[in-house]
Amino acid sequence: MGTINFNDNLEHALIQLYQQKRIANSCNTFFKILIDKEEKPKMKSKDLLYFPFPRAKNKLLQKEEVVEILSGPRCTFPLWIDMSLAEYDEEIIVQLNCSCRFRKSSDLHNQDTGFPPFRVL
Numbered sequence: 001m002g003t004i005n006f007n008d009n010l011e012h013a014l015i016q017l018y019q020q021k022r023i024a025n026s027c028n029t030f031f032k033i034l035i036d037k038e039e040k041p042k043m044k045s046k047d048l049l050y051f052p053f054p055r056a057k058n059k060l061l062q063k064e065e066v067v068e069i070l071s072g073p074r075c076t077f078p079l080w081i082d083m084s085l086a087e088y089d090e091e092i093i094v095q096l097n098c099s100c101r102f103r104k105s106s107d108l109h110n111q112d113t114g115f116p117p118f119r120v121l
Helices: 001-021 065-069
Strands: 029-036 076-078 081-088 092-099 101-106 116-118
Touching: 001 065, 001 081, 001 116, 065 101, 081 101
Parallel strands: 029 092, 081 116
Antiparallel strands: 076 101, 081 092
């Protein structure tokens, strides 16, 4: 899964979130990225710790920025991402709680959703 598939999977997860929350107009959607520090993660040799997040801290991001930030080196992505609705007013703010561990696409969690690594809460 390259950046293009990650973008598609983000889009599919967003559609599911909009459907679950009965959101019709999604034109003003922004994202907040939060990192789960996983205090004592069970590190494996295939984990690639990658922290591109300082530039995303306390910022509302566009979808394209999220894809750029969360697409790690050598086609790696956060091991899992939990997506939830943070705010819904004039703007939609989607919260992405992410693993701090990055792996290749075949090792990502939430394969059963059809759009790994995303899980819509």
